[in-house]
Amino acid sequence: MTLRVCAVGKIKEKFFKEALSEYGKRLFKYCKLEMIEVADEKTREGASSLEEQMVLDKEGKRLMEKIPERSFVIALAIKGKEMDSPELAKNMEKLFLEGKSDITFVIGGSLGLSEELYQRADLLLSFSRMTFPHQLMRVILLEQIYRSFRINSGEPYHK
Template sequence: MTGVKLICAGKLKEDFYLKACQEYQKRLSAFCRLEVVEIPEDTRPGGLEREGDKILAAIPPQSYVVAMCIEGEEMSSRELSRKMEKWQSSGISRLCFIIGSSEGLSDKVKERAGLRLSMSPMTFPHHLARVMVLEQIYRAFSIAAGSKYHK
């Protein structure tokens, strides 16, 4: 079973985001071993670099890293599903998705990524991005499994 680690800068506080994330975490348990890690957001001068160091330290060795960033590649849910299947069939057993803080991601985290992925040219709250990423990971696995979830 594939391991998926979601590393997020910032802590979810809003109940509605927490409940949505919990729902997708429950659903994903049928497809992967999911781990969600929260890195404290650092708003002090130079904080983005310190966040980056903590994020890099949390990435398991031999992980394929996907950095969620506005300048990343846009793709459909089916395209993401195909990419995830390709990674798995090439022997990658650990995927690591990274969501930065409201300030974004440090350059060193983006450089570590095998894929820079953008959800949209629109701007979303970074806490909502966590729900959206979990949903898209679930959707990608569902597409690969041929389920009726994706229409």
């Protein structure tokens, strides 16, 4: 099974890189994990809504190019469905049982996701109505994926 995280922007901070590396090692026994970064667009202060839309479209196109056609797409979005950890685990297990062995999680940039990505997504997932830096969101996402595998394997996890 392949899990892919496609995200806008590069991870620059050492502590985020170390956390992602640690969760990558932990997930190795459960799945093949791919971490894909696409370039972010600079958005000038006070950009118009048209300029912001152009940024979203450019970043969205870059992300779309990295998503395999057969992949089940879970887009992280504030307006998505909120789940607790056991619910996420149950949903992932259901996907695997349905034969969906290629799953792509998508994390947008500072402006969010393009309309094209919202349309492509099979599931919109919200971790909160709060806004998180996309670098931190990658760490949170990997931790929750790892937790889901632990739950589904009947292994202990922190509650």
